[in-house]
Amino acid sequence: MAKNAAALHILVKEEKLALDLLEQLKQGADFEKLAKKHSTCPSGKKGGHLGEFKQGAMVPAFDKVVFSCPLIEPQGPLHTQFGYHIIKVLYRN
Template identity: 50%
Template sequence: MAKAMARHILVKTEAEAEQLKKRLANGDAFDVLARKHSICPSAKRGGDLGEVRPGQMVRVIDQVIFKKPIRIVHGPVKSQFGYHLVQVFYRD
């Protein structure tokens, strides 16, 4: 079965997600921004979601993790929880 390792930042607004994405593009550290801004419990781990399998995440995040290119920050991706920035480390 497929598996992947990913991390994310979850915020309430698309504008906040866009601002954080710009900061990431300018060299800010993903884990530092996740700890400071993410509203997900994973924030305390720098946004690390650990190893996940298909179907463990909400559908829109699952699609990013298992279908989009790795090592790129994707988003903002809207879910019922808010707006996500997602980065996949590996997938197999």
């Protein structure tokens, strides 16, 4: 089972915006550009890059998605106490 992962995410306050961003991604929009424009997380300035992190380092719902979803395919929206996330897992190892 994977112990580490690297992911991008876009964090927004409203589910409607998260759904709209997810649809844009499905239509081929650039994840990093959307993250820079819309994400309220400090990682947005880096195109949503969260870097590599260990399993258990993120809030449980986020962690569950990262360590179980298909790679590269944007996932979401996932609601946590921080807002709504669109997640793109780059790799797990």
